[in-house]
Structures are given as structure tokens and as C-alpha cells.
Amino acid sequence: MNARKVSSASQLAWQLSLLLSLMVLAGALLGSEGWAVSSLQADIALMTDIRLPRTLGACLAGALLGLAGAVAQGLFRNPLADPYLLGSASGASLGVALGMVMLSQLDVSPWLVRAGVTGMAFMGAWLAVALSLMLSWGVQHTLRLLLAGVVVGVVLGAIASLLLVMYPQIQGSVQSFMLGSTAYVSWSACGLMLSVLIVSGLVSYAASPLLDGLALGESTALSLGLPVKSLRWVLLAVLALCTAAAVAQTGLIAFVGLAAPHLVRARYKGIHGKTLSLSCLMGAVLLGGADLLARGLMAPLELPVGVLTAILGGGYMLYLMRGMSPKSSGGRGGRA
Amino acid sequence: MNANSAVVLSAQHVSVLHDDFKAVNDVSITLRAGEWIALVGPNGAGKSSLLKALAGLTLPSGEVSLLGQPWASWHRRERAQTLAWLGQAEAGQDDLTVYDVAMLGRLPHQSWLASPTEQDKAVVEVALKTVQAWEWRTRSLGQLSGGERQRVLLARALAVQAKVYLMDEPLAGVDVPHQADWLEWVRCLTEQGAAVVSVLHELNLALQADSLWVMAEGRLVHSGLPNDPATHQALSMVFQNRLQWLEWQGDVEGLTRWVALPK
Numbered sequence A: 001m002n003a004r005k006v007s008s009a010s011q012l013a014w015q016l017s018l019l020l021s022l023m024v025l026a027g028a029l030l031g032s033e034g035w036a037v038s039s040l041q042a043d044i045a046l047m048t049d050i051r052l053p054r055t056l057g058a059c060l061a062g063a064l065l066g067l068a069g070a071v072a073q074g075l076f077r078n079p080l081a082d083p084y085l086l087g088s089a090s091g092a093s094l095g096v097a098l099g100m101v102m103l104s105q106l107d108v109s110p111w112l113v114r115a116g117v118t119g120m121a122f123m124g125a126w127l128a129v130a131l132s133l134m135l136s137w138g139v140q141h142t143l144r145l146l147l148a149g150v151v152v153g154v155v156l157g158a159i160a161s162l163l164l165v166m167y168p169q170i171q172g173s174v175q176s177f178m179l180g181s182t183a184y185v186s187w188s189a190c191g192l193m194l195s196v197l198i199v200s201g202l203v204s205y206a207a208s209p210l211l212d213g214l215a216l217g218e219s220t221a222l223s224l225g226l227p228v229k230s231l232r233w234v235l236l237a238v239l240a241l242c243t244a245a246a247v248a249q250t251g252l253i254a255f256v257g258l259a260a261p262h263l264v265r266a267r268y269k270g271i272h273g274k275t276l277s278l279s280c281l282m283g284a285v286l287l288g289g290a291d292l293l294a295r296g297l298m299a300p301l302e303l304p305v306g307v308l309t310a311i312l313g314g315g316y317m318l319y320l321m322r323g324m325s326p327k328s329s330g331g332r333g334g335r336a
Numbered sequence B: 001m002n003a004n005s006a007v008v009l010s011a012q013h014v015s016v017l018h019d020d021f022k023a024v025n026d027v028s029i030t031l032r033a034g035e036w037i038a039l040v041g042p043n044g045a046g047k048s049s050l051l052k053a054l055a056g057l058t059l060p061s062g063e064v065s066l067l068g069q070p071w072a073s074w075h076r077r078e079r080a081q082t083l084a085w086l087g088q089a090e091a092g093q094d095d096l097t098v099y100d101v102a103m104l105g106r107l108p109h110q111s112w113l114a115s116p117t118e119q120d121k122a123v124v125e126v127a128l129k130t131v132q133a134w135e136w137r138t139r140s141l142g143q144l145s146g147g148e149r150q151r152v153l154l155a156r157a158l159a160v161q162a163k164v165y166l167m168d169e170p171l172a173g174v175d176v177p178h179q180a181d182w183l184e185w186v187r188c189l190t191e192q193g194a195a196v197v198s199v200l201h202e203l204n205l206a207l208q209a210d211s212l213w214v215m216a217e218g219r220l221v222h223s224g225l226p227n228d229p230a231t232h233q234a235l236s237m238v239f240q241n242r243l244q245w246l247e248w249q250g251d252v253e254g255l256t257r258w259v260a261l262p263k
Helices: A002-029 A044-075 A088-105 A110-133 A143-167 A166-179 A187-216 A216-222 A226-250 A256-267 A272-297 A303-322 B049-052 B078-084 B099-105 B119-132 B146-158 B176-191 B229-238
Strands: B007-018 B021-030 B036-040 B059-064 B082-086 B166-167 B195-199 B211-216 B221-224 B244-250 B256-260
Touching: A002 A044, A002 A256, A002 A272, A002 B036, A044 A187, A044 A256, A044 A272, A044 B049, A088 A110, A088 A143, A088 A166, A088 A226, A110 A143, A143 A256, A166 A272, A187 A216, A187 A272, A187 B021, A187 B099, A216 A226, A226 B059, A256 A272, A256 A303, A256 B256, A272 A303, A272 B176, A303 B195, B007 B195, B007 B211, B021 B049, B021 B195, B021 B221, B036 B176, B036 B244, B049 B082, B049 B166, B049 B195, B078 B146, B078 B211, B082 B146, B099 B119, B099 B146, B119 B146, B146 B176, B176 B195, B229 B244, B229 B256
Parallel strands: B036 B195, B036 B211, B082 B166, B166 B195
Antiparallel strands: B007 B021, B007 B059, B211 B221, B244 B256
């Protein structure tokens, strides 16, 4: 029995890995001139300096969001939880808006502006999560934490909007951030995201028995001898770090963190140690695929990848709602 | 159950506060090895709160000791190996398989992130076969009915191989044949020396226990044998005298049992 279950998890892992490899290859070969493969004529520098880091960056950001989404859904025992639920998206937007306001006053190089804005987005996302934790007095009460996240998200979002009204010159840059884009991901950003992914992946795997225990309720998790409070802090740190790292590099990418764990669970049911890893791969495939579509659908015009994930994610949510029709909701098939 | 059996769990003057409300008020109990106690009382009597306090899931005032040692002196893992908890079904993610859920019962015995040993697998197989869930061990929890799910959760508790089992409404949604099975499992556990405390709403099942603890308004109002008229009186009192008692010559010769029906 166990062998069948493991093979199903490993089968899915192999399929996703294969798909991911093909995507990275396609992402390196395909340019903004459309879907024609132009590897023979393409400038090697163009491929290695722009296309490859961008494609890998999209996959890495997707993997981070997939992992964060799986952690959030396990930790909050809510299939609708997503990586941004503790206010990190609004925090990152406010960070970007503040960064743009400050840097627009100075005469600095565009590279420095980009680096500064990335750093501010990262800090904004982190600080928003820290603020949610402070307002909820820790991690003990998950509902209070979720409500604090909603409040922080709304308030920080409102402050960011206020800045946009006061400084109209930053509107373009902030809006581009909020739409999400993988166009500016560099090799150094890839390195950063890969480091965060490796650390977060290992830490969340080590803490995954807590998520299995929590699936049966907090009392059961405690009765199994799990250090619930400390592991909850660890997983929240993973959630905040993954989300902040992804958002800082690619802006607000919608639905990847929500949809990746759902898509995994539709194919594989089992312990969180495996679903976390598979959600990483699924997130990478989703955002990598969305990046390819964003570049290729209306080439040479490039669509903001966040818009594409929002449209595709909205479609997926409609599909979920279809599964919750009165006919099927009597059973438990409402969830993917 | 032997009155001289070792005390495995005891509580002295335990109270549990929920905000300003005293859910459990100055309760003292003793549980011996090989004993099955049915904890009964009307809704809101404080049964689940007492059970959680005994399981160390809430911090009560008063003293709770497991195997003679106060709670605070127990290491988390050793405590989890000694005392198994089966709570009321809590809503959650249903993506774990039946086998995974039962294997969680072995967590207190495993090193962190270690793969299950052959012994773990054997114990889980026995637990799942005991509750007749082995055949559908690859199904996810979400695909099960309420009663099937409850049996799997029971298998998870059995897999702990604990000395003390605390079960909060273990028979909620379980059909009659599996209720009868559950009675057998409990007797089997107590014969092996384990002690069981179960919150039960079905009084006629509770009356088959070794002893009953009767609770009302946070207090333990009576503790006694199922055939004792004082127990019946206490039960009638806490249930607003809405019980009628019928004597029944039970399945064991010479043993008179009682049946409580609502009136």
C-alpha cells in the first residue's frame, strides 16, 4: 500500500520536474519576437544574461510562493489561506511606494533604484508580518492572527494608496510592481531566491510533522508531544521569508501560492513532508509557465505575468466552485 | 479492575477557568490501571474541559499527576507515549490518508523525521485491523463518513500503545456494530492493564463501564458503580429527572444490568 502511495508522489515529482526542465529550456530559447525557436541565431549573451535568469527567477519565485502557500494552508488549517494573508503584500507595496518616494528625490542610478526598491519591498513584507504577530499577541490564537493580518493588510494598503495620491510621479513604478513582473530578475536575485528556497525548504520539511498533527486539531498535535508553539513560530518565519523574497523580486503575483498546493492535493494525498516539496515544484511550474505565456501570447508585447496568473487563477477558482455545486457538495468532493 | 491496582492518573482540586466562567470546579479524581471510567453529564457540565485538563492540554489550577509524577516533571515525548488523547472531531484538512493518520500515533515513539520502523508499521497494521479500517487505508480522511473517520482516529490513539487513554466522545457518529466493537476494544485495553476515561453521551454504553463519574455545572457530583442505586439517582438528578430505569438480566449470568431511557 505504502509503495503505491510513494510512487504516486514520486511520479508527480518526476512529471513536474520534467515539465519544469522543458520550461526552463523553452524560456532560455524563446525570445520576445514570438514563439520561433531562434537558438542558432540568438546571442548567447542575451540568453544567459536575460532570458535564463528571468526564466529561472520566475520558477524560483513560483517555488517560494508554492511553498509559502502550502505552509499557510497547513498552519492555518484553511484551504483558502495564501502566502499574503498576514499582510505581506500590502507591506511590500508600501515598502515599494516609500522607496520610490525617497529615491525619486535623489539623483541615483536606475540600478540603485531597483536594488533599493527590492530591499524596501522585502522589508515591508517582513514588517507587515511582524506587525500582524504583534497585534495578535503571538501565534497561539490563529483566528486572531488571521484577523490581525487582514487589518494590517487593509491599513498598510491604504497608506500605500495615500502615497500614490500624494506623489503621482511614482504611480507607474508602483503599479508595475503590484501587477507583478519577472522581467527584471537578475542572476544575483536568482541566487538569493535559491538560497532562501533551500533554507526554507529544509526547515519546513523538518517542521512538517507539526502540520500533520495540526490536520487532526491542535489538541491532537499537543497530545502527540509536538512542540506546537515553537514549530508554529518556525513555520511562520518560513512563510514570511519565502513570501518576502518572492514579492521583492517579482512583485505581487496572484494565485500561485493559493493554487499550487490545491493542484498538488488533487493528485496526491499524504503527509505534509511530501506535499510541501511537491507544492514547491508545482509553484515553479505555474509561474514558469505563466512567464512563458506572458512573453509569448502577444509577442512582442509582453503581458504582466501577475495579470496572467490572476486570470488563470480566477479560472481555477471558478473550476473549484463548479466542483462545489449542490450535486457534489453533499459529499466531500467540493475541494480539489 | 482491581481496587489495589496502581493509580495511573490523579487530580486534586482541579479547576478550569474559561475567561470568567469556571468550567471545572474543584474536582478530585483517581484513575487506576485496568479501569474504565465513563464520564457523563448534561451538555456544558465540564466533561470535555476536565478531560483536557487531565490530558495536560489546558493548564488547570490544582494538581494533576500521571503515574505518580506531577505533569510539570514529565518530558513532552514521554508523556505522549504514556497518555493517548482522542478528542472530539475537529474540523481540519482531510488530505492525510487513513494509514498516515494511524501512523501519527507512532510519532511519540519515533525520532524526529525518522522513517517508521518495522515495529511502527506492525503496530499501525494491528490498530487499523482492530477498527476494521485496514482495507481502505489508502483513502484520504476526507473520503470517509463521520463514523469511519472516528474509527480511524481511534486507531491513531490505539497506535500510541499508551497506559492511559482519554477519549472525548469516541462513539460520536459510530454505528451500532462498531459501538459494540468499541466496547470490546476497551475491555481488551483494560485487560492489558491500560486505563480508559471516556466521555459518553449514550448512557446505556456508559452503564457498561467499571465506574461512572457524573458531572454537572463543573462539579463532580458522584462517582460510583453502574449498578449502584446512588449512581442512578445522581444521573436522574443531573438529567432533570428525565430518565426511567429498567432492570435487564444481561448477557452474563447472574449479572443484573440497568438500562436508562429518556422519559
